[in-house]
Amino acid sequence: MAKxxxxxxxxxxxxxxxxxxxxxxxxxxxxxxxGLNWIQATxxxxxxxxxxxxxxxxxxxxxxxxxxxxxxxTLGGLGAGLLLLLLGRRKPPFGITDIIGxxxxxxxxxxxxxxxxxxxxxxxxxxxxxxxxxxxANSHIAGTVASALGSVFHVGSRxxxxxxxxxxxxxxxxxxxAPIAGAIFVMxxxxxxxxxxxxxxIVVSSVLATLVRRELLGGQAVYxxxxxxxxxxxxELVLTALALGVFCGIGGILFRHVLKFGRQxxxxxxxxxxxxxxxxxxxxxVIGIWLPETWGNGIEVINSIASGNSALTLIASLFLWKVVAxxxxxxxxxxxxxxxxxxxxxxxxxxxFAAGIEALRGTPLAAGQVAFAFAGMAGLTxxxxxxxxxxxxxxxxxxxxxxxxPTVMLCSIVASIVANMxxxxxxxxxxxxxxxxxxxxxxxxxxxxxxYVRDVMRRDVVTIRDAARFDEVMKLLASHRGDTLYVxxxxxxxxxRIQLQDVKNFLNDPSxxxxxxxxxxxxxxxxxxxDDSLATALPRFDDPELAELAVVTTGPGSQTQRLxxxxxxxxxxxxxxxxxxxxxxxxxxxxxxxxxxxxxxxxPAGWELADLDVPDAWIGHAIDVLPGGDLRxxxxxxxxxxxxxxxxxxxxxxxxxxxxxxxxxxxxxxxxAIARLRAESGAISE
Numbered sequence: 001m002a003k004x005x006x007x008x009x010x011x012x013x014x015x016x017x018x019x020x021x022x023x024x025x026x027x028x029x030x031x032x033x034x035g036l037n038w039i040q041a042t043x044x045x046x047x048x049x050x051x052x053x054x055x056x057x058x059x060x061x062x063x064x065x066x067x068x069x070x071x072x073x074t075l076g077g078l079g080a081g082l083l084l085l086l087l088g089r090r091k092p093p094f095g096i097t098d099i100i101g102x103x104x105x106x107x108x109x110x111x112x113x114x115x116x117x118x119x120x121x122x123x124x125x126x127x128x129x130x131x132x133x134x135x136x137a138n139s140h141i142a143g144t145v146a147s148a149l150g151s152v153f154h155v156g157s158r159x160x161x162x163x164x165x166x167x168x169x170x171x172x173x174x175x176x177x178a179p180i181a182g183a184i185f186v187m188x189x190x191x192x193x194x195x196x197x198x199x200x201x202i203v204v205s206s207v208l209a210t211l212v213r214r215e216l217l218g219g220q221a222v223y224x225x226x227x228x229x230x231x232x233x234x235x236e237l238v239l240t241a242l243a244l245g246v247f248c249g250i251g252g253i254l255f256r257h258v259l260k261f262g263r264q265x266x267x268x269x270x271x272x273x274x275x276x277x278x279x280x281x282x283x284x285x286v287i288g289i290w291l292p293e294t295w296g297n298g299i300e301v302i303n304s305i306a307s308g309n310s311a312l313t314l315i316a317s318l319f320l321w322k323v324v325a326x327x328x329x330x331x332x333x334x335x336x337x338x339x340x341x342x343x344x345x346x347x348x349x350x351x352x353f354a355a356g357i358e359a360l361r362g363t364p365l366a367a368g369q370v371a372f373a374f375a376g377m378a379g380l381t382x383x384x385x386x387x388x389x390x391x392x393x394x395x396x397x398x399x400x401x402x403x404x405x406p407t408v409m410l411c412s413i414v415a416s417i418v419a420n421m422x423x424x425x426x427x428x429x430x431x432x433x434x435x436x437x438x439x440x441x442x443x444x445x446x447x448x449x450x451x452y453v454r455d456v457m458r459r460d461v462v463t464i465r466d467a468a469r470f471d472e473v474m475k476l477l478a479s480h481r482g483d484t485l486y487v488x489x490x491x492x493x494x495x496x497r498i499q500l501q502d503v504k505n506f507l508n509d510p511s512x513x514x515x516x517x518x519x520x521x522x523x524x525x526x527x528x529x530x531d532d533s534l535a536t537a538l539p540r541f542d543d544p545e546l547a548e549l550a551v552v553t554t555g556p557g558s559q560t561q562r563l564x565x566x567x568x569x570x571x572x573x574x575x576x577x578x579x580x581x582x583x584x585x586x587x588x589x590x591x592x593x594x595x596x597x598x599x600x601x602x603x604p605a606g607w608e609l610a611d612l613d614v615p616d617a618w619i620g621h622a623i624d625v626l627p628g629g630d631l632r633x634x635x636x637x638x639x640x641x642x643x644x645x646x647x648x649x650x651x652x653x654x655x656x657x658x659x660x661x662x663x664x665x666x667x668x669x670x671x672x673a674i675a676r677l678r679a680e681s682g683a684i685s686e
Contacts, residue, residue, distance in 0.1 A: 076128025252383025350376020
C-alpha cells in the first residue's frame, strides 16, 4: 500500500506545542535571568559598565565588608529554605535530573504551584551567590510549561515525554544562548533517541527559545570576545588533550563523589531545611571573603581564566574551593543546576594542566592555554554528565571558534570513556538511582520498561460460567475467533481458562461429555496486572503453548481476580516496535467466509479496528441514522449477531441494517473516538 504523503494533523500539533514551549520558555527563562541580575545588583551594589552590562559579580563582592559577604548568601539560603517549607513533606520534581526521570519513566507531572515555590527558592539561592547554575531552574520553568500543555491537550505518554524534552532544550538554550547544544543534550542525555519525529520538535523549541532570549538578553556568544581572532594549535598540543581527557574522566567521578558527600554531610546534621540552606550559604560566604570568584555560577571567572589574566595560584585555589562551594550549595539543598559550576571547575583544571605542559616544555603555550581551558570545560562536563557530544557542541557555541574543535573532541571522548569505565552512572542517573529509580539503557529497554500492559492489551475476552455444560463450552469455542475461554464463578471472579486442546480428550466419549462442566476443563491462568510493564509481562510467555495472558485487576498472586482483558505475545512485540520505531502503525488481516486470509493491511495513522458491543444509543437504529456525532470519526464495517440457536452470523454494515441488542459491531475509527465510545457504553471489547 502506498504511504500517505504529508504530515498528520496530530504530528503537526506536536510542533505547535513545541513552538509554544520554546517561546514561553525563552520569555520566562530570560525574565528569570533579569530577576537574578536585579537581586545581585541590589544586594552587592554592582555597578553598570559603559557598555550597559553589570560588572563582574566577583568584582562587586570584593568591595563588600567581610560580614556583608557572609550575610548575603546566608540570608539567601535561609529564605530559600523557608520557601521550601510551603511544600511540606512533599518532594516534587525539580530541574533536569527529575525531568529526566519523568521522561524516561513516563510518570508524574509538574504542578504549577509547586514549581513557582521551587523557582522562587532557586532564585534566592542563585541570586545571593550560591555556587549553582541557572540552567536547572530555566529547564524546570520550560518543563512546567510543557507539563501544563500536555495536561491541557491530553497528549499520550510518548508525546508528553517529547514535550518535556522540549522544555529541557528550551531551558538550556536560554541559559547559554546555545540552541544546538540544548537540542543535542536532550537527545543524548534525556531522551536517548535521535529519531526524526523526536528530534524535530526538540529543535523547534530550542531555536525559538534562543531567538526570544537573544531579543531580550542579547545575541553574543558567552565567551566570544575572550579568544583571539584565530588560533593555530600544533599537532602535539592537540594530541596532549588525550592526557587531559584521562584526568578529566577521573576528575568527573571525584566531583560527583564530593557532591554526594556534601549531601550526606548536611543530612547528618539533621537540621531543618532552612537552617541547612543557611549553613550552606554561610560556607559560600566565608569562602568568598578571600576568594569571591567562587560566588555565583562563575561565567565571568571563565572569561578571566581563558584570557590568561588569572594567576596560577588563583586558578589552583579556584579549582579547590569552587568544588567546596558547589558541594555546600548543592549538599544543603539549593535548587539549581551543576552545569555551569562544572564548566568553571573544568576551565580551572584545564588551565592548570596547561601550566604543567608549559613547565615541561619550558616555553609558553600562548593560544594553547586558552584551548586547554575550554577543553577542560568540555572534558569535565562529558565525564560528569556522560554527554560528550553535548560538551563539544556547547563549547563551540559558547566560543564560536571552530579551531578548538579537535582538542575539545579528543578530550571529551576520552573523558567520557574513562568515566564510563570507572562508573556507568552519570550525575543524573546516579541521583535517580539514589531515589530508587532504575533507569533503562537504550531504546529497546526504555520501550519495554515504559510501555505498560494497559497500553497494548485487548478487551475482547470471552467468559463462561464454571457450571456451564460441555456443549456450551464447545459452542463458544466454535464461534470464538480465539482458542481461549476464561472461566468465572458466580461472583464473576476469574477462576481459570479453557483452551482448545483441553477438550480434545472428551470429544470421542459422549458419556463423558454429558457429565463434564466447564470447571472440569479449567486450568490455572497466567495473569498480569494492567499496570505492569511489558518487561514484567514478557517473561511469562516462556511456555511455548501459552498464546495469551489474562489481564486482571489484582496482582497475579491474589485469590480473587476480576478479568479486564487479555494480552497476546504479538501485542507485546507490536507495542515495543511502535515505541522503538516511533511509529504508531496498526495493521489488520482480513479473512473471507472460505477462510482465505488477506495480507497485512496498514491502517491510517491514529486509526484502529475495534469490535464493540452495540451502545444503548444505537439499538433500534439503522446504520444510516445513527447519531451523527458518533459517526464523525467512526465507520461501521461488520455486525456480528447471535441467532436463536446460539450461533452467530456476520452481516455487512449496510445503510439499512437495523442494530439490535446483543449485536457486536466492527468499526474502523480514530483511537480517541473508540475509547470515548467504550467509556460511554461501558462495553468490554477490543
